[in-house]
Amino acid sequence: MPAMPKEKATTAVSFNNFAELGLKKERLGVMATTMTRMQKQQQQQQQTCGCGAASAVTTTTTTSTTTENNNNSRYGNSNRYLPNGHTSPLAAALASNSSPLPIYTMCCSQQELHQQQLRAQSQNTKLYIDAMMGSPSSSRNTSAATAVEPLTPPKKSADDYIFGRYIGEGSFSMVYLAVDVHTRREYAIKVCEKRLILRERKQDYIKREREVMHMMTNVPGFVNLSCTFQDQRSLYFVMTYAKKGDLLPYINKVGSFDVACTRHYAAELVLACEQMHRRNVVHRDLKPENILLDEDMHMLIADFGSAKVMTPKERTEAASQLSDRGRRRRSARSSDDDEDSEDLYYDLDDQDDLDDVDGESNDDVDGGDEVDSAYHSCMPRRRQRRPRRGSFVGTAQYVSPEVLQNGPITPAADLWALGCIVYQMISGLPPFRGSNDYVIFKEILSCGVDFPQGFDKDAEDLVKCLLKVDPRERLGAQDEFGYYESIRSHPFFAGIQWRTLRQQTPPPIYPYLPGVCKDEDFPSSFSVPGDLEPGLDERQITRLLGMELGVGSVGGSDSAAQKTAKTKNSFDLSDAEKMQRRQAQKTDKWHVFADDEVILKKGFVNKRKGLFARKRMLLLTTGPRLIYIDPVQMIKKGEIPWSPELRVEAKNFKIFFVYTPNRTYYLDDPEGYALDWVEAIENMSKLSYGSAATATSASASASASSLPATSSSNRSNSSSSSLAIVASIANSNSSASSNCSPTARRNSPAACRQQMPLGSLTAPTAASTTTATLAVTSASAAAAATTTHAKKTASN
Numbered sequence: 001m002p003a004m005p006k007e008k009a010t011t012a013v014s015f016n017n018f019a020e021l022g023l024k025k026e027r028l029g030v031m032a033t034t035m036t037r038m039q040k041q042q043q044q045q046q047q048t049c050g051c052g053a054a055s056a057v058t059t060t061t062t063t064s065t066t067t068e069n070n071n072n073s074r075y076g077n078s079n080r081y082l083p084n085g086h087t088s089p090l091a092a093a094l095a096s097n098s099s100p101l102p103i104y105t106m107c108c109s110q111q112e113l114h115q116q117q118l119r120a121q122s123q124n125t126k127l128y129i130d131a132m133m134g135s136p137s138s139s140r141n142t143s144a145a146t147a148v149e150p151l152t153p154p155k156k157s158a159d160d161y162i163f164g165r166y167i168g169e170g171s172f173s174m175v176y177l178a179v180d181v182h183t184r185r186e187y188a189i190k191v192c193e194k195r196l197i198l199r200e201r202k203q204d205y206i207k208r209e210r211e212v213m214h215m216m217t218n219v220p221g222f223v224n225l226s227c228t229f230q231d232q233r234s235l236y237f238v239m240t241y242a243k244k245g246d247l248l249p250y251i252n253k254v255g256s257f258d259v260a261c262t263r264h265y266a267a268e269l270v271l272a273c274e275q276m277h278r279r280n281v282v283h284r285d286l287k288p289e290n291i292l293l294d295e296d297m298h299m300l301i302a303d304f305g306s307a308k309v310m311t312p313k314e315r316t317e318a319a320s321q322l323s324d325r326g327r328r329r330r331s332a333r334s335s336d337d338d339e340d341s342e343d344l345y346y347d348l349d350d351q352d353d354l355d356d357v358d359g360e361s362n363d364d365v366d367g368g369d370e371v372d373s374a375y376h377s378c379m380p381r382r383r384q385r386r387p388r389r390g391s392f393v394g395t396a397q398y399v400s401p402e403v404l405q406n407g408p409i410t411p412a413a414d415l416w417a418l419g420c421i422v423y424q425m426i427s428g429l430p431p432f433r434g435s436n437d438y439v440i441f442k443e444i445l446s447c448g449v450d451f452p453q454g455f456d457k458d459a460e461d462l463v464k465c466l467l468k469v470d471p472r473e474r475l476g477a478q479d480e481f482g483y484y485e486s487i488r489s490h491p492f493f494a495g496i497q498w499r500t501l502r503q504q505t506p507p508p509i510y511p512y513l514p515g516v517c518k519d520e521d522f523p524s525s526f527s528v529p530g531d532l533e534p535g536l537d538e539r540q541i542t543r544l545l546g547m548e549l550g551v552g553s554v555g556g557s558d559s560a561a562q563k564t565a566k567t568k569n570s571f572d573l574s575d576a577e578k579m580q581r582r583q584a585q586k587t588d589k590w591h592v593f594a595d596d597e598v599i600l601k602k603g604f605v606n607k608r609k610g611l612f613a614r615k616r617m618l619l620l621t622t623g624p625r626l627i628y629i630d631p632v633q634m635i636k637k638g639e640i641p642w643s644p645e646l647r648v649e650a651k652n653f654k655i656f657f658v659y660t661p662n663r664t665y666y667l668d669d670p671e672g673y674a675l676d677w678v679e680a681i682e683n684m685s686k687l688s689y690g691s692a693a694t695a696t697s698a699s700a701s702a703s704a705s706s707l708p709a710t711s712s713s714n715r716s717n718s719s720s721s722s723l724a725i726v727a728s729i730a731n732s733n734s735s736a737s738s739n740c741s742p743t744a745r746r747n748s749p750a751a752c753r754q755q756m757p758l759g760s761l762t763a764p765t766a767a768s769t770t771t772a773t774l775a776v777t778s779a780s781a782a783a784a785a786t787t788t789h790a791k792k793t794a795s796n
């Protein structure tokens with residue numbers, strides 16, 4: 001999920017590293033003993049080497065598919081399960097790791113020696129991973145010897161779960177939905193490949209994630225870690241399954257949330273921050289992708305790989321460092337005792353990789369434009385990662401200025417992220433955007449936040465209070481430890497019942513469209529376009545009622561092309577007609593964007609994403625395709641993907657929505673041809689996918705046409721929309737995931753083979769519900785708009 005390299009590559013694990021890792025004392029002690037034993041054995045082996053050169057000996061734990069159960073093994077409370085009185089599975093694992101089997105003992109050349117040392121180092125690293133997760137070999141040995149076998153909980157292994165489907169992937173992990181064969185409970189199981197962890201040197205990351213997940217298990221609002229185990233190839237984290245996926249696709253789908261919805265999720269995030277911070281955990285990578293949603297649409301915070309667990313001393317030191325205004329980032333670099341201090345340092349003076357600072361990606365084939373480009377850059381995926389000389393913990397768009405400047409890490413870093421996320425929920429995009437990290441970082445340090453028109457004023461104030469460059473000035477930073485009174489009492493949160501928040505049903509996800517009034521069919525801001533001809537002739541009526549078939553809403557300058565288009569009302573063109581039309585449109589300046597297809601309809605629209613809008617020329621072609629073009633730069637910006645699931649809905653004469661499985665496109669035709677567009681797109685859909693694709697829509701349309709155009713009907717439209725949004729995202733999640741990705745196949749062919757349909761795992765009616773709901777919504781909205789128009793015409 002996170003796209004940025006989160007940490008400096010750790011050196012191969014040596015004994016000294018353990019101390020840096022801040023392991024608990026007893027664990028450190030046991031590890032020390034083990035490592036000393038290993039070193040001694042190596043020395044002994046070296047002594048047996050007769051050539052005088054130091055030869056390395058590697059050891060093996062004779063790994064097998066035996067697994068080690070760490071179930072319920074939170075340190076300190078699970079001793080009764082552990083063999084030989086060890087205080088943790090880690091200790092038990094390490095202590096029993098005392099009989100490594102020598103693989104070889106041989107005299108060797110320097111080169112061989114080097115290779116052997118590398119192998120030994122890697123083996124030590126492996127042992128370290130074993131130690132983190134509980135060593136399989138050690139557990140086997142120990143359990144054989146132990147007298148307390150009956151107290152050992154049943155060992156878990158991959159065989160205890162049915163792996164249902166692929167959910168997603170991280171840098172070195174795959175996450176699957178699985179069912180415990182004994183309890184039938186669903187879990188998300190993160191399977192981390194040891195090979196990749198070693199290669200990427202992510203041992204610390206994994207250790208930290210496990211440690212913090214343990215700390216946050218059973219805390220409301222967090223993904224529980226049910227158990228961990230491992231086999232020869234992988235480490236397994238068995239976690240709460242967050243059924244509704246992460247927050248980002250929801251924002252993406254509706255563009256942005258309405259205020260009630262934003263308020264609720266922001267409040268849940270405040271509670272989560274309180275829970276973490278009172279445990280001295282700073283997440284450091286809060287972002288919509290790391291906010292998962294449970295079945296009831298409540299937040300579950302995940303992904304603690306970047307988290308920092310602060311000791312009280314560190315907290316005090318950070319606080320005092322914060323007050324030292326004269327401290328500059330370069331001097332901080334040498335003195336900071338944060339284990340990640342070098343990782344955190346991002347050198348903004350480094351011009352080495354400042355290519356494309358002003359560049360803008362035009363190659364957005366996924367249906368994006370420059371807003372989307374910014375958006376996509378806000379969702380840095382792994383493939384967007386670039387190796388850097390200095391890196392940092394977190395994700396570019398949400399990283400706080402003090403993290404960028406290598407300042408002391410305090411919980412206020414998460415409050416900064418909270419401000420970014422509130423901004424994104426309301427507006428659709430994070431506050432700091434840019435074509436590359438450098439631009440984003442400059443934006444962050446200058447804290448130049450623009451609030452687009454329509455941004456809720458209380459939300460704006462809250463965001464401004466949270467996005468303070470000086471962490472001490474951030475709202476909540478001076479509050480009582482782990483209780484953000486000043487945030488809770490901000491006017492934006494008025495009405496929030498904090499104590500029962502997680503028991504309440506979250507508000508449905510409504511798009512936030514200040515231009516679309518929910519209580520009237522025509523927003524008061526509607527103004528008649530100046531370039532329309534006066535009168536109410538047949539053509540105007542047709543335009544107003546949206547009955548004109550297949551004729552484009554073309555601006556004045558394109559009226560010739562419009563006349564050409566008007567000659568055909570049907571999209572069902574013969575080959576000869578197509579050829580003729582193509583010939584005729586060659587003089588049209590938009591023709592070059594149509595890839596030699598016939599342009600059936602075209603017109604300027606404002607394409608909205610959250611509160612942001614861009615003017616675009618929209619083309620409907622015989623493809624069928626919906627292509628949008630930047631009319632200033634004359635660049636194709638993207639396409640709305642066609643599929644049988646594509647649906648279209650008119651909100652009023654100006655605004656229409658195009659629903660696709662993964663995104664809703666909010667389009668605003670300033671000339672008021674929204675109903676034309678709906679009609680044309682539906683016609684094209686019928687033509688491409690048969691009447692079945694639109695049959696539901698048509699029948700719903702017939703029945704919905706008798707619906708009164710009241711505000712309540714509008715509200716129910718919105719409600720249907722939002723339900724559909726949840727259903728369709730959940731559905732698209734499952735359908736997208738049900739296809740085993742290439743990476744999944746590559747990494748876990750067995751798991752992919754196991755992708756059997758698990759009846760209890762899927763929501764079989766989701767697709768049909770979504771389709772029907774959207775169709776009804778579309779039809780009733782059109783009916784509402786038409787009826788109201790008729791009323792207005794009559795009154796005129």
Ligand SMILES: Nc1ncnc2c1ncn2[C@@H]1O[C@H](COP(=O)(O)OP(=O)(O)OP(=O)(O)O)[C@@H](O)[C@H]1O
Binds near residue numbers: 188
């Ligand atoms: N408990 C869970 N329930 C449902 N989905 C999950 C769960 N945990 C992770 N996922 C999903 O699985 C995907 C991969 O998650 P994972 O934690 O492996 O990687 P990541 O955190 O995205 O990336 P990285 O490991 O690089 O930080 C994500 O898309 C995430 O939304």
